Amino acid sequence: MSLSVLGVVFVTIFLAELPDKTALASLLLGTRYRAGQVFLGVAAAFLVHVLIAIGAGSLLRLIPHRPLEAVVAVLFALGAALLLREGGKHEVAEAAEELGPARTGLGPLRVIGTSFGVIFVAEFGDLTEILTANLVAKYHDPLAVGIGATLGLWGVGALGILGGRRLLDRVPLVWITRVAATIMIVLSALSVVSAIRG
Secondary structure (H helix, E strand, O other): OOHHHHHHHHHHHHHHHOOOHHHHHHHHHHHHOOHHHHHHHHHHHHHHHHHHHHHHHHHHOOOOHHHHHHHHHHHHHHHHHHHHHHOOOOHHHHHHHHHOOOOOOOOHHHHHHHHHHHHHHHHOOOHHHHHHHHHHHHHOOHHHHHHHHHHHHHHHHHHHHHHHHHHHHHOOHHHHHHHHHHHHHHHHHHHHHHHHHO
């Protein structure tokens, strides 16, 4: 397991997830229910999605090297374009709408289950899930990618639950989005170079 791959994946996934509606859903869940219970549900949902992405990325690795690098480059470029296009403009409103009205008096298991369900559904086919599969295919290190992606997602979830509103007051969402998109563009360019070199 490569610690440098783990670090690159952590930073990439963390930054890509910050402007995402699942991070904002975590923030909203954290304002409605107990933080620890919300985090358990959110963390479990993110872990399931990382495992799905690792499986998909492992299948991508079956493609020969040059075509694989070309596919990975295109997917990174598309991810950057999507991130820049959407930029989190309507994410808070969408996340709040998905959660519906707050229900008080939920037991711990219901809060965990609700948190898991919201994130599990919202994360299907999400940019970070596709990005994680790409990173598995690119680095051929599912363990490092899996740990890095899981820690990145958990970090964003915890940040959203505990203090996301304060972060967004200090750092504009558009800048977080631009940094994440820049990282994806660099990864796309590296994949193109790798495809050309063979």
